[in-house]
Amino acid sequence: GLGFCSWKRQRKQLLHPLMANRSLCMAGCSQDASYKRLINEGEKKTVICIEGNIASGKTTCLDYFAKTTSIEVLTEPVPKWRNVRGHNLLGLMYQDSSRWGITLQTYIQLTMLDQHTRPMISPLRMMERSIHSAKHIFVENLYRSGRMPEVDYVVLTEWFEWITKNTDVSVDLIVYLQTSPETCYERLKNRCREEEKIIAMEYLEAIHQLYEEWLIKQTLFKVPSPVLVIPADNDMQKMIEKYEENRDRILTPYNIQHCL
Numbered sequence: 001g002l003g004f005c006s007w008k009r010q011r012k013q014l015l016h017p018l019m020a021n022r023s024l025c026m027a028g029c030s031q032d033a034s035y036k037r038l039i040n041e042g043e044k045k046t047v048i049c050i051e052g053n054i055a056s057g058k059t060t061c062l063d064y065f066a067k068t069t070s071i072e073v074l075t076e077p078v079p080k081w082r083n084v085r086g087h088n089l090l091g092l093m094y095q096d097s098s099r100w101g102i103t104l105q106t107y108i109q110l111t112m113l114d115q116h117t118r119p120m121i122s123p124l125r126m127m128e129r130s131i132h133s134a135k136h137i138f139v140e141n142l143y144r145s146g147r148m149p150e151v152d153y154v155v156l157t158e159w160f161e162w163i164t165k166n167t168d169v170s171v172d173l174i175v176y177l178q179t180s181p182e183t184c185y186e187r188l189k190n191r192c193r194e195e196e197k198i199i200a201m202e203y204l205e206a207i208h209q210l211y212e213e214w215l216i217k218q219t220l221f222k223v224p225s226p227v228l229v230i231p232a233d234n235d236m237q238k239m240i241e242k243y244e245e246n247r248d249r250i251l252t253p254y255n256i257q258h259c260l
């Protein structure tokens, strides 16, 4: 019928050395989500999310693919987070995360929903992060570290669950730029974003641990798609080589490759 992969083919993907383990349930969820999009829009569209710690090189990676392909590239809407009708939510959050963490994350959830659901202008969309990592990494970290009250966490969770059930925020492939927190710390200092000057090594370590639990160990929350892991501690030249080596795997996710 629609040409989706069989379970057998989905499972073969586990054999690729760069692919992180994934549960059987995930494969089903991914199929359902893709199916929903296909029904809704009449043609297959593919969404690839670039994930990784703060300053791991996601924007740089997206810029590279934006320059070398004709796909649609959506960077994280950080400018919006820095200026919501004159309010800098990112700055407020870093000044006082217990007070403003919930405010920032509520707005990030909205802006990521907007990114996921806006009409696609090309058959292939590459996004920086996703509504999934906003919830499973950043909200989770605020809650676990005692900087988000349980009542705020459960309200955000209810919103997130409603969104994932009732809208199409599906993802076909997660590309995880896997870095050490030390590398991110160095890159963060070089990037020198004003609001982030306060970020300590411990914060990057906590985000790193959550990413590893979510995408590598797959023990945190359900992963919404297959995961391609690209070690990303290397210099720019080496990273470009890795992007080229993985170009086909990134731009033609396995479940799409075998079903067209």
Ligand SMILES: Nc1ncnc2c1ncn2[C@@H]1O[C@H](COP(=O)(O)OP(=O)(O)O)[C@@H](O)[C@H]1O
Binding pocket: 052, 053, 054, 055, 056, 057, 058, 059, 060, 061, 187, 188, 190, 191, 232, 233, 234, 235, 236, 237, 239
């Ligand atoms: N492979 C790399 N080696 C050294 N510096 C890098 C590399 N990739 C990105 N950078 C630099 O590190 C900083 C963070 O990169 P960026 O792409 O903005 O990360 P992210 O979008 O993940 O936060 C930027 O100043 C960028 O120029």
Ligand SMILES: Nc1ccn([C@H]2C[C@H](O)[C@@H](COP(=O)(O)O)O2)c(=O)n1
Binding pocket: 052, 053, 054, 055, 056, 058, 076, 078, 090, 104, 105, 108, 133, 134, 135, 138, 139, 196
């Ligand atoms: N859900 C999120 C997403 C991002 N942030 C913060 C982390 C960074 O300071 C900034 C942008 O992230 P980057 O692209 O540099 O990795 O936004 C957050 O607090 N919550």
